[in-house]
Amino acid sequence: MKKEKEKETRTSIVQVILDDYEHGDTDWRKYPNQGQNDGKRSIRIVQALYDEIGKTELNRQVLELQARHLLQDGKGQKISGWYTRGSELEQIVYCLSDIPRFYEMDGRVPKYERYFEPFLKLRQELQKLRGRQQTWKPWIDQCIGELENDLEREKIPKICKDQETKEIYFNTLAGLNEIEEPVSRRIFSKKYLKNSKSFQRAVQDKIISDARKFCPDVDADEEVMGNDEVLSEIGIETYHQELSVKGSLQFELAGNKIDTALFAYGTILNAETLKYAKLLPEQTIRKIVTVENKANFMEMSYEEGTLLVYSHGFFSPKERLFLKNLRECLGEQGAEYFHTSDLDYGGIRIFMNIKEKIFPDVKPLAMDEETFFKYQEYGEKRDEKYLQKVRDTNVPAELKELKECILKTGCTIEQESMLFSRRELCRHQQS
Structure with a gap:
């Protein structure tokens, strides 16, 4: 034509x-x-x-x-x-x-100028973007670097082909670089993009993809870390961060001393509570058990001296800070730390994340060979690509047994399977 x-x-x-x-x-x-x-x-x-x-x-x-x-x-x-x-x-x-x-x-107009004008213009815009702030968070710097590399290959990045979307993306990077504390997605979008829905509508998928590639705190695997958890890691809250606990946790809030033991069936600490609660030194906690799945958390009964914490997968930055402060508070009296999760790649990664960023001495609970083969009939067969991810993961010594079970059988087991025999999980919890 x-x-x-x-x-x-x-x-x-x-x-x-x-x-x-x-x-x-x-x-x-x-x-x-x-x-x-x-x-x-x-x-x-x-x-x-x-x-x-x-x-x-x-x-x-x-x-x-x-x-x-x-x-x-x-x-x-x-x-x-x-x-x-x-x-x-x-x-x-x-x-x-x-x-x-x-x-x-x-x-x-010469073809050379027609062809290279968009590259020259975008290069100048990237230079202006870099000049907007003195320093950039490493992962955001890599996002900008990827755009620059595309230009060197004479490729206009897809996110930059539409002028409006490009401006939203650039302003988003600048905003993410500026924020120091988590902020609601709508508030972030209104402040930095002038519209409360622009972030989610125009660039959220791109930002999540960037974070999976470049942010060291984000897991690249979608099956392991969901999109909301990715956004939480980079400072965008898609919901109010809430920490569900069951057991005795004592803190002072607005001049009142509170003991969550009064809530025998558990309670929820919202984002503001996590921020302003002052942990009291007179804790009775001797054991903390973090639980990946909500159904298992709800089924586990209150036990004196044990604090159960629902992790919903990966803990958010605000939740991690609160739990690290709790660990410091318990430092002198000492406590044991356990995590129970799905017997799969995701469960392994969540355990490793907790060990690295919250409780260095955490131990696996009901994540051993005995538990695995007890519930193997409820297992799910995995393909070779999935098993290779498990194979390539350098697990801590505590999880080598679980890793070998997955690779030997080619199966993984969801934690909810244990609810078919609640006594078994209670036995693990009390041992």
């Missing part, structure tokens, strides 16, 4: 010459450096060109360009008189060094 359009609109041999010059990926890229544009190119004069421009008009234009020393015939000779004798011109030859003159005559 494009060639048909050119045939309909071309009215001069200069347009034909420039179309010939711009065809392909070689000559036009050398346009700024005329020293590299030495050489000649030829165009055959076929009947189609006469039909397109008109024979008399084409002949006139060729002679006019020849008179200006811009054309030769196929033998490098001066073109003259051939049309008056009834002969036909076979081809014309133009010099690459004359291309700027042809562009000037046609009024066309």
